[in-house]
Structure formats: structure tokens, C-alpha cells
Amino acid sequence: MELDEERLSTTTLKVDKGNGKVSHVIQFLGGRSTLFVLVSILLIGLIIYIYNHISFIFYPITVFFSTVVLPVILATIAYYLLRPILRLLERIKVPRIWGILIIFIGAVGLITLLVFLVLPFLKIQFHNLVEEFPTYFGQLLINADSFLRTSIFASYYAGLDINVNTLLESVQGNIGKFFTDTVGGIASGVTSFISALTGFILAIVTVPFILFYLLKDGERLPQLIIKMLPPRMRDDAEIIFHDADRQISSYVQGQILVAICIGIMVSIGFLIIGMKYALLLGVLAMFTSVVPYLGPLIAITPAVIIAIVTSPLMLFKLAAVWTIVQLIDGKFISPQIMGKSLRIHPIxxxxxxxxxxxxxxxxxxxxGIPGYALLKVLVSHLFKLFKLRYNKYEVNDQLHYENSASRESGE
Known part of the structure; x- marks a missing residue:
């Protein structure tokens, strides 16, 4: 009986389509005529036009989100880092509130230890590197000039008529002008600077409070949002929340662990070969490694300049350490920690x-990468719903999207 009704419905659609009464494209879009589509497009354009002329009304909302977004992002990152620890404490029968308290005490102790033991040493190395870096850069230019004048490119280089001393004086003058302009800009915009600094401090202060409620109720938040949706949308929303949570968790936890491993390996490697500012360069490599592809390039640049100025042998040692670190990270650490959770092409x-x-x-x-991963989850699921809706209103079976069930059965 159901099969006969389905055939009758399909036949009716085909007949109506032939008579020009019903189009499966218009039905797919949710209307009954071409006028519906045209009116919908017109309304969308009108909404955009009106918004462009009354956008000032939404300025308080923009300010609110720009103020809230930083502490929320920082608290979310901390939440995904600390959630596995909280779950471990709950497995050993520690109540959630006490587990959160233990985590907070441990985090405060770790931060205090870093501030009083590691930060002063890094501050000294950073200050020395800032003072000596212009000397390293100038020596690099002199070494490059000497090499080019005695290389096979000497004739071409001589034709460029480059004076290194003039270039160095120009660079130093530009650097001095840059700092002068920067100080002047800061002095003239001191009010905005203080305002931005105050906003940042307030954001940092509010992070623990947001983090506390995320650890306490974060796992129940998706269910509360799902209950507010219409029942027909809840299953799809639950899938989206689950996939988004898995993507963010995998990326944040994996990227932080990989960054720590890279920082430790670079610091140890630079200490072994006797590189100056080994710990500072290792910390720089740790922070920049959270940016794929571009991060290692940023981290290696100051190390290469220092190595070239120190000695050619140091440059070879640096290349050996960096190659070993990248091999260990690419072959062992990242595949084990990150896996293929994001499945994003390098390009x-x-x-x-x-x-x-x-x-x-x-x-x-x-x-950018975690944001793209979330967007990919949403778009992928919407595309699945699009295929289901398209197949529903397409009367020709040959034009249906192939679904997973038919692929598994070999149809």
C-alpha cells in the first residue's frame, strides 16, 4: 500500500511538472511558484540595504562581542586543556567542584613557579638579544657582502654598486626613526593605549570565572541549547555539537602538546650545540609552532642569523638540530598526538x-585553523541535509545524490 502511494506521488509530481503547475526546483526551495523565489531574493536584498543604513543601531552589540570574545576564547582553550584532568579526577570519585578547585590550585602554583623561576631568566635573555640583534644583523650584512664579492656572482654584485656601510647607516637611521615615531604615537594615543590595556587586564581577570562555569556546566551547555530548538532539528544539532566539540578538543589539546614537545626539543638541541639564547629560542619555537607552516619559519629566522654570525660550523649544527626536531615531530609526535583529526589539505x-x-x-x-574546522563541520552537515532534501524533490532517480548506504551496499 505504501509503495503504491509512493508511486502515485511520484507520478503526480511528473505529471504536474509536465503541465507546468509544479517544479521540483521551486518545491525544493520551499515555495510553489517562481514568484516565491523572486520575492525571497528581493527581501534578502532589502534587508541588506536597510542594514547598511542603520548599522549604527548594532554598534552596542558589536562592542559587547568585541569585549567578550577574548576572555571567552582564552577560557575555552583552557577548558579543553583542563577537561581531561577533570574527567580523570571524576573517575577516581573526586566530586566535580573539588576537582575544579584542585585544578585551579595546581594552575596557580604552576603559573607562580614559571613567573618566579623561568620568567626572570627569559627576560634577561630577551633584553640581551634585543640589544645585540642589530649587531648580529649588521655582521650578517658584512659577511654576505664579503661572500658575494668573492663568489661567482662577483661581477653581477659589483654592477649593483651596493655600499654596505651606507646601507647599515640607513638601516640604523630607519630603526631610530621607527622607534621615535612609535614613542610619539604612543604618547599621542596614550588614552587609547590605556583603554586597550585596561580591557585586556579585565579580560584576563574574567577568564577564571568563565573557566569555572565552563568546567562546571560546559558539558551540559549543548544539551540546554538543543532543548531550545524545535524537536525536528535536535538530532542534527546534536551531531553538529558533537563533531564541533571533537574537532576543537583534538586541535587544542594536540596543538598545545605538540608545541610543548617542540619547545623542549629545540631548547635541548640548542643547549647541546652551544647556541646562544637557547632557552629563549626554544620558547619562541614553542609559541610559533601553533601556526602551521609559517610558525617554524618565524622561529628559525633569528636562530639562523645568530648561527651565521657565530660561525659556519654553528650553522651546520643548527641545521642538524632543526632537521632532527622536524623529523621527530613529523614522524612520531604529531601523528600520535594530532592524528588526522582535522583532515585539512596543506594548501x-x-x-x-x-x-x-x-x-x-x-x-x-x-x-584561523580551528575556526575553519568548525565551519567545515557546519557546512559538511548542511550539505548532507541539502542532499537529502534534493533527493526528496528530484523525481529522476538517476539524478539523486549517492548516499552512504548505497555506497556500502555497492549500488
Missing amino acids: TIIFVLLTAGSLFGVAGVVL
Whole structure:
């Protein structure tokens, strides 16, 4: 009986389509005529036009989100780092509130230890490197000039008529002008600077409070949001929340662990070969490694300049250490920790980094990949729903999307 009704419905659609009464494309879009589509497009354009002229009304909302976004992002990162520890404590029968308290005490102790033991040493190394880096850079230019004048490119280089001393004086003058302009800019914009600093401090202060409630109720938050949705949408929303949670968790936990491993390996390797500022360069490699592809290039640049100025042998030692670190990371650490959870093509990663960096600066470079992963989860699921809806309204079986069930059965 159900099969007969289905055939009758399909036949009716085909007949109506032939008579020009019903189009499966219009039905797919949710309407009954071409006028529905045209009116929908017109309304969308009208909404965009009106918004462009009254956008000032939404300024308080923009300010609210720009103020809230930083502490929420920091608290979310900390939540995904600390959630496995909280779950471990719950497995050994520690109540959730006491587990959160233990985690907070441990985090405060670790931060205090880093501030009083590691930070002063890093501050001294950073200060010395800032003072000596212009000397390293100048020596690098002199060494490059001497090499080019005695190489096979000497005739071409001589034709360029480059004076290293003039170039160095120009660079030093530009650096001095840069610092002068920067100080002047800071002095003229001291009010905005203090305002931004105050906002950042307030954001840091509010992170523990947001983190506490995320650890306490974070796992129940998706269910509360799902209950507010219509029943027909709840199953799809639950899948989206589950996939998004898995993507963020895998990326944050994996990227932080990989970064720590890289920082430790680089520091140990530089200490072994006697590289100056080994610990500082290791910390730089740890922080920049959260940016795929571009991070290692940023981290290796100051190390290469120091190694070239020190001695040619140091450059070979640096190349050996960096190669070993990258091999260990690429073959053992990243595959074991990160796996293939994101499944993003390298070319896509580069495009995402360039685009996000152009739009949002440093924050875009750091958050571009996890943001893309979340967007990919949402778009992928919406595309699955699109295929189901398309197949429902397409009367020709040959034009249906292939679903997973038919692939598994070999149809």
C-alpha cells in the first residue's frame, strides 16, 4: 500500500511538472511558484540595504562581542586543556567542584613557579638579544657582502654598486626613526593605549570565572541549547555539537602538546650545540609552532642569523638540530598526538592562514585553523541535509545524490 502511494506521488509530481503547475526546483526551495523565489531574493536584498543604513543601531552589540570574545576564547582553550584532568579526577570519585578547585590550585602554583623561576631568566635573555640583534644583523650584512664579492656572482654584485656601510647607516637611521615615531604615537594615543590595556587586564581577570562555569556546566551547555530548538532539528544539532566539540578538543589539546614537545626539543638541541639564547629560542619555537607552516619559519629566522654570525660550523649544527626536531615531530609526535583529526589539505591551511591573517591579524593566524574546522563541520552537515532534501524533490532517480548506504551496499 505504501509503495503504491509512493508511486502515485511520484507520478503526480511528473505529471504536474509536465503541465507546468509544479517544479521540483521551486518545491525544493520551499515555495510553489517562481514568484516565491523572486520575492525571497528581493527581501534578502532589502534587508541588506536597510542594514547598511542603520548599522549604527548594532554598534552596542558589536562592542559587547568585541569585549567578550577574548576572555571567552582564552577560557575555552583552557577548558579543553583542563577537561581531561577533570574527567580523570571524576573517575577516581573526586566530586566535580573539588576537582575544579584542585585544578585551579595546581594552575596557580604552576603559573607562580614559571613567573618566579623561568620568567626572570627569559627576560634577561630577551633584553640581551634585543640589544645585540642589530649587531648580529649588521655582521650578517658584512659577511654576505664579503661572500658575494668573492663568489661567482662577483661581477653581477659589483654592477649593483651596493655600499654596505651606507646601507647599515640607513638601516640604523630607519630603526631610530621607527622607534621615535612609535614613542610619539604612543604618547599621542596614550588614552587609547590605556583603554586597550585596561580591557585586556579585565579580560584576563574574567577568564577564571568563565573557566569555572565552563568546567562546571560546559558539558551540559549543548544539551540546554538543543532543548531550545524545535524537536525536528535536535538530532542534527546534536551531531553538529558533537563533531564541533571533537574537532576543537583534538586541535587544542594536540596543538598545545605538540608545541610543548617542540619547545623542549629545540631548547635541548640548542643547549647541546652551544647556541646562544637557547632557552629563549626554544620558547619562541614553542609559541610559533601553533601556526602551521609559517610558525617554524618565524622561529628559525633569528636562530639562523645568530648561527651565521657565530660561525659556519654553528650553522651546520643548527641545521642538524632543526632537521632532527622536524623529523621527530613529523614522524612520531604529531601523528600520535594530532592524528588526522582535522583532515585539512596543506594548501587549504595556507590559504586559510593568509586570509585570516589579512582579515584579523595575529588572532586570525592563530585561530584561523580551528575556526575553519568548525565551519567545515557546519557546512559538511548542511550539505548532507541539502542532499537529502534534493533527493526528496528530484523525481529522476538517476539524478539523486549517492548516499552512504548505497555506497556500502555497492549500488
